[in-house]
Structures are given as C-alpha cells and as structure tokens.
Amino acid sequence: MLTVDFANVTEARIGPDQGLDLERELRAHTPPLEQALEALWARHRDPDMPLGWIAVPEDTETARAALRYREANPWVTDVVVLGIGGSALGAQAVHAALGDRRVALHFVDNVEPEPVLHLLGSLNPRTTLVNVISKSGTTAETMAAFLVFRKWLEDALGAEWRRHVAVTTDPKKGVLRPYAARHGLTAFSIPPTVGGRFSVLTPVGLVPLAFAGVDLEGLLAGARKANETAAAPVAENLPAQTALVQYLYYRRGKPISVLMPYSTRMRLVPDWFVQLHAESLGKAESKTGSRVHVGPTPLKAVGTTDQHAQVQLYREGPFDKLVVFVRLERPTTDLELPAVEGLEALDYLFGKRLFELLTAEAKATAHALAKARRPNYTIQLEQLDAYHLGWLLQHLMWQTAILGELLGVNAFDQPGVELGKQYTYALMGRAGFEALAEELKAEGVV
C-alpha cells in the first residue's frame, strides 16, 4: 500500500493561518482536478501527445526483453550508463534503493575528466557493457562520454567492442540510431511519446536495472497501481490530492517543495524528483501564451541525515516550504540495539530496534514542524520493494502532470535549457552556431 497522511497540513494540526481545510478545498477544487485528470487520461494514447508514460507500465514485453538481454550476456560484471538528466536519474534512484550489486552499475552523467578517468582505470573492458542512453541522441555530455568509452572498448577489444555497447534512444531521431544500425549494435527504443524525465520505466531504466537484479515486473505492477489510483474519483485519488496540496501551498506563499524520504536507500529519489518537478513545472509561459514565470522549487533532503543539516531552517526559517516525507511502514531487515554496561544514559535505546528509532525520528520531525506551523505531509510505503517504489515513482509523475494542469503550463517541454545548449555548441565551435559565437564574443563571454 501507498497511503498519505495529510494531518499536518490541516488547520486542526497547524492552525488556520498556515493550515488547509482540506475537505473544503477538495470539494472546491474537484472540478479543476476532474478536468485535469480527464485531459491527461483522454490523450494518453494519442501518438502526438507526450503522455505515453501513462501506458508504459502496461508494457511488460520491454521488461522481458531487458531480462533476456541480461541473460544472453552473463559475462557482464559492470554496466556503465552514459546518460544525463532523465536518461540517468531514474535508474540511479532505483538502483540505489534495490540494486543487488551482483553486477555493478556506474553512471557517467558529467564530463569532468578526473572521475571518468578514474572509472575507466577501475574497469575491465572484457566484462564491461556500456549502455549509452539519450532520448534525443544529441546531448553533448552523453555523446562526449560515448566517444571516450567507445574508443576505450575498441582499443582493448578490437571489432568485439560492438558486443559491449547497447544503445537506448529514440526510434528515429538523433545520431545514435543510424550509428547503431550501421554497426549492428544492440538497440532499445524510447517511445517518442515519453519524455526523458518520465522514462524510468521504459528501456531507459529497465535495461540497466535488469542487470542490477531489480524486479522489473514488480516496478511495473506498482506503477499500474498508481495508475489505478489516478483513475479514481477525486475523493480517493491520491495523486490529485497531493497535487492539489502542492498547488495550494505554492499559491499561498510556499514556493519551495521539499522531498525527504526517511531512507538512505531512497536517497536518490529526491534527485529524480527535482528534475521531474523543475523541468516540468518551471515555466515562463502558460499554455495560452501568457507570461507566468511559475514553478515550485523542488528541494532534496534525506531523513534522518538532513535533520542535522536542514531541519533547523525548515522549522525556524522563512515560512516558504511544504515538506513531504516518505516513510516506510516496515523494514526489510532490522538490527537490535544491545545494552552496554557503563552507557546506562542510553538505556532508552537498549533492546529497541534501529527501525523503531528511524520511525520515531520521522514522526517526531513531522510533528515538530507542525508545532512550528510548518505544513508537511507523509507518504507511507508499506515497505521498500520494487512494487512500492514503482508505485511511488508513477504517483509522483501523476502529481507533476496534474500540477502542470493546475498551473496551466505544459509540463512536458523544457525550452529553458535550450539556449545554454546552443551557447555550448557555439563555444565548442560547432558548425551552424557561428552567429552565436560572435554574440558571445561581442558580449565579452569569451
């Protein structure tokens, strides 16, 4: 089960000035929420709409293909994922939470030379598979990494390098697809209707996660469950409800949305969430073309770790945050805290279990924030497994899409990152970008 405890956003818990009368708000906002859900569901199979992520969990064949690929390549000890943003963050998050470590996954999502060289130096090319992932098949960082790793493989293996590369990209666009065809490389397709940050359950995530031993069918089944809740009436529709709470607080002077799982294993889920919310919702223009400059600022945190780094600010700083906790209801395994003679001051811990302390810390922090009139709600997962993580990820995708509808923006483009990419091309001397290079010179950038 995935449930949400909204007690700490209610007026009863945090006072009328910061709290919501949730029942009233839900009633008042049922029409726009219904409209948002209808708009998303009605177009989710439209080949011209970027809503393919809704149907992705039904595609169990891709998961089977990923598993077959893993089984056909038992020699692999290390998978290097070359990808950035939506082409890396989802798999990284799931891998950190559930990867079994029999095959090591490495993510190259930056172009800083030292870590790349360090990784190359630590790998055996004979047992390494390079999975280059790019929806557009053009991203400079990913392409640069591919140039490096492809040569590294060829230098060590000669013509055999081809068996060590898998390409995951758009079925038609970009430079990778024709290159893969020319060299007979294994290639997986990212459905054109699924944007990068919504693609964790496509081959983008499924191929590396198959090697990491993750239960792919579990992930998809959990995501299908999230779809079920997103199809429910608003009164039982969790993604609609969390989107509404996010929306109302954003409109009421809380521009920052924190995601704080109480789990080191889930520590990278907020990184994935940050891209999801930031690129989807941070927009200059509304769907009707008016200037809006909207978007909650997503912030990442991990409990309990960040209790000792960020919670001071959350509790006493500006009243500008909505904090969302993610808490597990039971551990996968646990540890008892032994009694130690001479440390009787710690006897409140003796005989207790680590998970009990973790849970107490999460509940205590949520309540301490509420006492300081800081709204927060808690997403509760029965346990950390593929099913519940798949459910959470798809829930957050739904929340983002619904929030986009409420804010009146297109949640599926990212025009704001384009100019920076073009300036990079100009600085790197790419043909066709001479005018921009001149502009940069005239403006004193170079």
Ligand SMILES: O=P(O)(O)OC[C@H]1O[C@](O)(CO)[C@@H](O)[C@@H]1O
């Ligand atoms: O998968 P691609 O096309 O290489 O893109 C990587 C990332 O770059 C962006 O286009 C811009 O940051 C993201 O939306 C995307 O996830």
